Amino acid sequence: MRSEKNSSGQEGRSFIETARRAQIVACAIEVIAEVGYAQASLALIAKRAGISKGVISYHFRGKDELIQQVMEEAFALGDAFVRSRVEGRTTAAAMLRAYLEASVEFYRTHRAHMIALLDIWSAFRHEDGRPRFDATTNEPELASVEEILRFGQLAGEFRGFSTRVMAVTVKQAVDGALVQMAAYPDLDLDLYVRELVETFTIATRKER
Amino acid sequence: MRSEKNSSGQEGRSFIETARRAQIVACAIEVIAEVGYAQASLALIAKRAGISKGVISYHFRGKDELIQQVMEEAFALGDAFVRSRVEGRTTAAAMLRAYLEASVEFYRTHRAHMIALLDIWSAFRHEDGRPRFDATTNEPELASVEEILRFGQLAGEFRGFSTRVMAVTVKQAVDGALVQMAAYPDLDLDLYVRELVETFTIATRKER
DNA sequence: TTATTTTTTGGCCGTGCGGTCAGAAAAAAA
DNA sequence: TTTTTTTCTGACCGCACGGCCAAAAAATAA
Numbered sequence: 001m002r003s004e005k006n007s008s009g010q011e012g013r014s015f016i017e018t019a020r021r022a023q024i025v026a027c028a029i030e031v032i033a034e035v036g037y038a039q040a041s042l043a044l045i046a047k048r049a050g051i052s053k054g055v056i057s058y059h060f061r062g063k064d065e066l067i068q069q070v071m072e073e074a075f076a077l078g079d080a081f082v083r084s085r086v087e088g089r090t091t092a093a094a095m096l097r098a099y100l101e102a103s104v105e106f107y108r109t110h111r112a113h114m115i116a117l118l119d120i121w122s123a124f125r126h127e128d129g130r131p132r133f134d135a136t137t138n139e140p141e142l143a144s145v146e147e148i149l150r151f152g153q154l155a156g157e158f159r160g161f162s163t164r165v166m167a168v169t170v171k172q173a174v175d176g177a178l179v180q181m182a183a184y185p186d187l188d189l190d191l192y193v194r195e196l197v198e199t200f201t202i203a204t205r206k207e208r
Numbered sequence: 209m210r211s212e213k214n215s216s217g218q219e220g221r222s223f224i225e226t227a228r229r230a231q232i233v234a235c236a237i238e239v240i241a242e243v244g245y246a247q248a249s250l251a252l253i254a255k256r257a258g259i260s261k262g263v264i265s266y267h268f269r270g271k272d273e274l275i276q277q278v279m280e281e282a283f284a285l286g287d288a289f290v291r292s293r294v295e296g297r298t299t300a301a302a303m304l305r306a307y308l309e310a311s312v313e314f315y316r317t318h319r320a321h322m323i324a325l326l327d328i329w330s331a332f333r334h335e336d337g338r339p340r341f342d343a344t345t346n347e348p349e350l351a352s353v354e355e356i357l358r359f360g361q362l363a364g365e366f367r368g369f370s371t372r373v374m375a376v377t378v379k380q381a382v383d384g385a386l387v388q389m390a391a392y393p394d395l396d397l398d399l400y401v402r403e404l405v406e407t408f409t410i411a412t413r414k415e416r
Numbered sequence: 417t418t419a420t421t422t423t424t425t426g427g428c429c430g431t432g433c434g435g436t437c438a439g440a441a442a443a444a445a446a
Numbered sequence: 447t448t449t450t451t452t453t454c455t456g457a458c459c460g461c462a463c464g465g466c467c468a469a470a471a472a473a474t475a476a
Contacts, residue, residue: 016443016453038337041433052455057435059453122330122339129246131330135391165403172384173377180376183343195373203411224423224473249463260425265465267423 020059023049025069032070032116037123067124071133074110074117079141081106086144092152096170096204097197099145103174104193107181115182142167149204158204170200228267231257233277240278241320245331275332279341282318282325287349289314294352300360304378304412305405307353311382312401315389323390350375357412366412378408 013021027049032040042063046053060066085102089095107114124132145167152158173196181187221229235257240248250271254261268274293310297303315322332340353375360366381404389395 014452020453036337038333042435043433053434054436054456055454063434123333125246125331129244135387161407162399162403165400166407168384168388169381169404169407172380176376176380179343191370192373195370196377199369199374199377199411202415203407207410222422228423250465251463261464262426262466263424271464 017059020051020055021069024051024056024059024066025073028066028070029074029113029116032119033112037067037116037119067120067132071117071120071124074113077110077113078103078106083144086148092148092155092157093201093205095148096152096200099148100170100174100196100200101193104177104189104196107178108189111181114178118178118182138171142171145170152204157206159206161204166204173200225267228259228263229277232259232264232267232274233281236274236278237282237321237324240324240327245275245324245327275328276340279325279328279332282321285318285321286311286314291352294356300356300363300365301409301413303356304360304408307356308378308382308404308408309401312385312397312404315386316397319389322386326386326390346379350379353378360412365414367414369412374412381408 024045028040028045031045031048035044042056043053045066046056049055056063056066060069082099082102085105086095086098089098121133122131126132146163149158149161149163149166153160153163177189177192177196180192181189232253236248236253239253239256243252250264251261253274254264257263264271264274268277290307290310293313294303294306297306329341330339334340354371357366357369357371357374361368361371385397385400385404388400389397
């Protein structure tokens with residue numbers, strides 16, 4: 001059996017182990033994006049990777065850990081990208097705009113990953129059937145949006161809406177773009193994001 | 209076996225059959241709302257109804273038809289309610305407001321049903337694993353929102369946004385309220401809907 | 417009542433999947 | 447090379463669920 005990957009994590013990862021984990025995660029993303037989470041059995045993922053099913057069980061505690069890994073990777077990637085685009089902006093309006101544009105931009109450039117993520121989001125469950133990912137999963141992202149909004153209010157740029165409700169609404173709007181993109185490949189994302197920016201610029205600014 | 213419930217549907221429904229179907233559907237909603245769709249096996253639903261599992265198979269072509277029935281009932285109910293609140297309004301702004309308020313109101317008064325619906329929405333799949341309900345399922349509702357928006361533009365009340373993008377955004381906002389309500393039982397829905405109304409009133413109106 | 421149809425029962429079956437395991441193979445250490 | 451550890455294989459297991467069915471029971475018709 002594997003040594004231990006407890007606590008701080010990757011201290012005892014051999015070269016092969018690291019490579020295999022990465023390969024398996026990558027294959028999992030591909031397979032899920034192609035056939036959907038429900039059909040993405042360990043057998044299929046293993047086949048894609050050209051290895052035996054047991055290898056996955058050997059390197060991962062189970063399917064759960066594998067999927068978790070996939071999601072964490074996607075989250076981290078997207079978060080870093082959006083964050084890099086937002087920071088540096090000076091006005092809250094610019095930050096909000098950057099958040100919207102960067103989010104959608106990330107969706108566009110990571111289409112397959114996002115489709116996989118979307119599917120995992122709704123299909124990945126605990127053993128008792130409860131969703132692994134739900135509203136609470138969004139809280140961190142929601143918090144950063146709220147931060148922007150509060151900043152805008154403090155700076156006198158934004159009107160006095162509930163930052164919580166507005167943050168949820170903004171996040172939902174962005175999710176909407178993702179869902180539409182996934183469902184309608186020909187969707188004009190440029191138009192879409194332009195509309196979102198305009199809408200939320202108007203909706204948040206101080207009334208004159 | 210059952211006679212036929214083809215095409216137009218309920219011509220040949222006996223008294224018992226009608227009653228049983230209704231009972232089973234009701235029990236399915238209860239069970240799903242309580243334990244979630246994934247755990248809501250036919251066995252459990254039957255147990256709740258105090259009948260044998262086979263009865264469900266006898267009255268429904270399968271689990272699929274049962275769930276479909278549950279959803280159709282919920283959709284029809286909600287649609288009728290919202291529609292009744294919207295029609296009669298004279299201005300587009302009032303219609304939009306009514307749409308928002310009625311939607312959230314319906315969620316509030318049908319909490320259990322809505323939670324079941326939410327779960328089914330993400331968990332109910334075709335045999336090949338593809339979602340039964342997806343973006344396209346929303347098109348009818350989206351169309352009625354778009355109708356309001358277009359009317360507002362024609363009447364000169366609303367600014368010149370993309371009605372499609374705005375409709376999706378509005379729908380997403382309302383869905384957001386539902387998700388938040390499901391996740392946080394203490395959510396202040398009155399505040400929430402007030403904020404939504406204000407936000408979209410501002411976001412849609414013609415700039416002065 | 418008897419005959420016929422509808423409805424219900426409860427157990428059985430197939431299926432598909434994640435997980436496991438003993439042993440083979442490969443890699444690393446001695 | 448020999449020994450030891452890591453990695454991999456491929457078959458097998460158990461479980462849970464939806465579906466099925468033959469026969470019982472209940473309702474209805476004759």
